[in-house]
Amino acid sequence: MGRSNMAVNLVVPDTLLPVRGVHLSVAEAGIKKADRKDVLVIRLDKGNTVAGVFTQNRFCAAPVQICKAHLDAGVQIRALVINTGNANAGTGEDGRSRALSVCRALAAELDCQIEQILPFSTGVILEPLPADKILAALPVRREAGWKEAAEAIMTTDTLPKAVSRQVLLDGETATITGIAKGAGMIHPNMATMLGFIATDAPITRPVLNQLVREVADVSFNCISVDGDTSTNDSFILMSTGAAATPLIDSSEHPAYAILKAALTGVAIELAQAIVRDGEGATKFITVKVEGGRSVAECKAVAYAIARSPLVKTAFFASDPNLGRLLCAIGYSEMSDLDVDRLELYLDDVLVACDGGRHPAYREEDGQRVMRQDEITVRVVLNRGVAEATVWTCDFSYEYVKINADYRS
């Protein structure tokens, strides 16, 4: 797809920790292009628990429909199979049938039920999944590391995205490693975001179900405009239980908060990596809204800024055209906003208050901040104590180029 490497301060992880009980393998199935890793299989040892959150898009892809059904079936998951190059979305009954054929082949290989396999796809929508190519690439025997796994799920990503962390729980070490893909996050409601985080800490399924939602809400859902609304977005949390750490069977368990903080840290770093690698991105923007009455209203204001094409082109141009920020705040979904009470900051520079530009604001100060490649927009609503943070990137020629050329 000819993307130049434009990711904003995104570094390739050098050390990724294996997670006991997780086995990775990759293949080149030639789904869309030859000589490209495009299939990843994640096998899990017995005794694991798995939970997920999925797109709310009503044209949700065939693999998403199947994942939900298989997780609901209550059987233990044995493997995840992920392909790039084709989203298997907008493909109706035939798409479900093709995704199930991949699950069936992998289940046969692993000698398990079809419901124990979770399928994932990302790529072009509305085209039939070339399941035969994936079947021909199975069984996938060669063991791979997490970095190779992260590479195998890339589409327009310029770099693989992976993070590892370790945490002590009751004196024992638990390991967390996660990978993600996604780069269309300039308008994230259209992009396919896949995230997979594994830990060897034992966690019961109900607790894992709670964790996956809580973690997503402050990470992957903060780079998304209105929830997970692409056809294929999926975020999966896996616990193999192979570590000697105590079983976390309740959110009241002392280890819960510690593990949650570590998982959240990994998820936020992966989510931010998606933004840093945003299609055409040249800047990484943090939008923080404080002093609201609820997290929801803070998010509404933050999203209005984060998705405004005029704001984003101004960031691209390093142009402190800050009226565009006020305009976006003004049309956010927060219906009773009092514009005279809010304050707007660019990093440490107070730009606007009392309904207009701050008297001491100088264009050169705004210009200085706008030239940076990492910028924080801070809005103080001055009406409560809630806050929310959303991450986004700027909007460049390259974005149009990437998306105009995507299928060619």
Place this chain on the structure above:
Amino acid sequence: MGRSNMAVNLVVPDTLLPVRGVHLSVAEAGIKKADRKDVLVIRLDKGNTVAGVFTQNRFCAAPVQICKAHLDAGVQIRALVINTGNANAGTGEDGRSRALSVCRALAAELDCQIEQILPFSTGVILEPLPADKILAALPVRREAGWKEAAEAIMTTDTLPKAVSRQVLLDGETATITGIAKGAGMIHPNMATMLGFIATDAPITRPVLNQLVREVADVSFNCISVDGDTSTNDSFILMSTGAAATPLIDSSEHPAYAILKAALTGVAIELAQAIVRDGEGATKFITVKVEGGRSVAECKAVAYAIARSPLVKTAFFASDPNLGRLLCAIGYSEMSDLDVDRLELYLDDVLVACDGGRHPAYREEDGQRVMRQDEITVRVVLNRGVAEATVWTCDFSYEYVKINADYRS
């Protein structure tokens, strides 16, 4: 701003009809650039009625606040004064004071009250209005025609937008002429749209108030994503009463429907002109959603398509990447959409039904339609009889260029 002329099939009107009772004059005040018509004054003879609809943005500009107050004051309007080059938005109390100083000067010139003047501004947000330059350009004595008036309110528009029409009411001729400006309509909730339509047909104020809303709902509000949400959007309907046509004092009056149809035709043509001149536009897209249970749900689906950057870049590339259309439909605000029941057409080509691609769909048919510069996307929901139409354009490199360079 260096825009190349890219408007899609937009022709400059050659014959524009004067409206009795309306007097136009333009000036070069040098607000943002020298040697450019940037002030328009529309004077109305006594006996007129005026009504308007305005942006819902809570950072609404100072002139919008004043327009609303002056229209609510119930006095007869004597003149409208419109400047480009500065939006006088996000300017707080000082902005209101500067807008009022312009009204005061014009009121003194016309020997009327300040409340009888309506001010309008469009341009950069968050910068103080150079009211002194406008005051220096007043009084504006040179009479201008409608085409010159349309030119005087242009910002990034490549062509003036004006339409005339005549209609027989009870055997007498009424004339309608309207002008509009706006070109940022790729994401119209951020753009400033100004529209002014005058007729010499006599209409009472209550009826005019109803008309302005009904006309806006099927014209200017159909190129807008979520209502009139920029800081400055305004649409004004003026009746001078100078024609010999019957006074329309009720929506039951036989002439009401005829005049409304003519006004709506003018408004739709102006609204479409804004889209045709959309920043960076190379294609004019009509999105028609039929078979819904309500107009609101049809509009929700149409807007989801019309604002999707991925859909719009695909149109720019003439790429029938139609999965992006299904994806946009899937994340529209219509919560109980049954994707298996809807049909998706590109002009006459049936693309998708039964939740996936139509078996007889051929890429070459989609490609043929996508290459056109005027394309209709039609979605049939098959669950009711309501319908809605929205107009939009594609999304090109040029859009980013225009908006990155806007202030330079």
